[in-house]
Amino acid sequence: MTGKSMATPLTQNIIPDREPLDITQYQQAGGYQALRKAIKELTPEEIQQAVTDSKLRGRGGAGFPTGMKWSFIPMGDDAPHPKYLVANADEMEPGTFKDRLLMENDPHQLIEAMIVSSYATQADVAYIFLRDEYKLAAHCLKQAAQEAHGQGFLGKHILGSGFSLEFHIHTSAGRYICGEETALLTSLEGKRAIPRQKPPYPQASGLWGKPTVVNNVETLCNVPHIINYGAEWYHNLSHSEDGGTKLYGASGRVKQPGCWELPMGTTIREILEEYAGGMRAGYLFRGLLPGGASTDFLVEEHLDVPMDFDSIMEAGSRMGTGGMIILDDKTCPVGMVLNLERFFAQESCGWCTPCRDGLPWVAHILQAIEEGRGQMEDLEILEMHTQFLGPGKTFCMHAPGAMEPLQSALKYFREDFERHIREQHCPWRN
């Protein structure tokens, strides 16, 4: 790797509108070197240590340190088998389109990453759990997997070693909740995608009760580069305490919506102004969700906050997936929150009562306010819900995630809610 590609390892092979590299081209570009190095020179424990040292944190939303996650997998002769590694490619968080980019444009990178990660956790079987709508990604990945099999990178005795890996691509059939890692495992077992109680965590008891690691696609794609160039190099790519680069996205009324790989900790302002090109002519910035639908709004005063897990947390939100959704001045904030809460209400799996009954109620109240039928007391009822459906009150993080944009909208756009109620109509509608 040189220059620019050193700075953007995950997207180095990606050129828009070009076919992805096939296995020969991918190897010419340095691909499958990490696999060779891992299997020939490194022990699983050494790889786990390198991932820990790199300060890689999960890119699926929660930002859990990847090395630590792997360290809970039972290793050694007494470990139960088969063990599983699952790539979470369900990507359904509104505003997020980074995993699609990685899978459609460099499928071998994910496959190599999964083989190395399976070796590091001594998994016997690896799955990609892919949302059904990603037809092109499914096609690219299937082709790449076939090529990898042909070269002896998948299957029995990989590169002549004692390590074997069975590999499957599972395409799903809709429902946002499948992305929640325990619901995902239930779904892989062929059932309704209902989350499971934690603990036990999947590393102890996952797919069919066996040790399982679930990682996001982008998280995994970092691993080969950490193996090739070392934990320190990787950590230094970042502007912050968390290691590496991040795929940031921007959608809404910006000049150039898109997805860019940048140093972790790049400021919101730099992403919005230099990469997304600023607001479209005639639109003013009012706020943004930094990392998908289930993150708290941030506003003007937060533009200089670096996009990394801890800094965004300090600013009162979460980095989530890094897919920023921009609210402009010609879009009604109440309407936007109504859209979000309808989504969450519809996508509740229905297992626990606060979420199943509370989210439709929230959506109902928001609709009344948006249509000019709201009362001032409704704002209190909404605020109550942000408590009742907050962390610890429901079976999984779906409902608490749903409350994040609501609670912050009530804080930053309160005047807009009150105006709907006072004037008894939406000021954004004629």
Place this chain on the structure above:
Amino acid sequence: MLSDEAKKEIETELRQYEQKQAGSVEALKIVQRRHGWVSDQHLRDVAEMLEMSLEELDGVATFYNLIFRRPVGRHAILLCDSVSCWIMGYDRLYQHLQNRLGIGLGETSKDNRFTLLPTCCLGDCNHAPVMMVDEDLHRDLDPEKVDEILGRYQ
């Protein structure tokens, strides 16, 4: 009744899975690809193949929104109604589709050509608003573009 081809395809797929039930979603998708939707009779046949109770398989079939338990038109339109598409003009597109096809969400046009369904974020928000028709993604939409696209699906 399930066609022999569908049965064979399901049997081949099931060999991939460690337990038969794990193939349930895939089996239902195979039925749907070949028959358009999953009827009660199909469901019974698949349940038998998977050694699952009918109730449990129906629980699976009705959980996932891309499994159709009712007949659909020749083409399914999946219109993204999530937040970025909403900001970028979902309402206008929906209005337009309603007028053009004479149907609302969840309905099938009289000529049986299209079924219009809402869908969550399609992961293409930088090209909002977007929709899928069958397996094809259509991006950066406006009403004129929608008309031209609909014309391609007969």
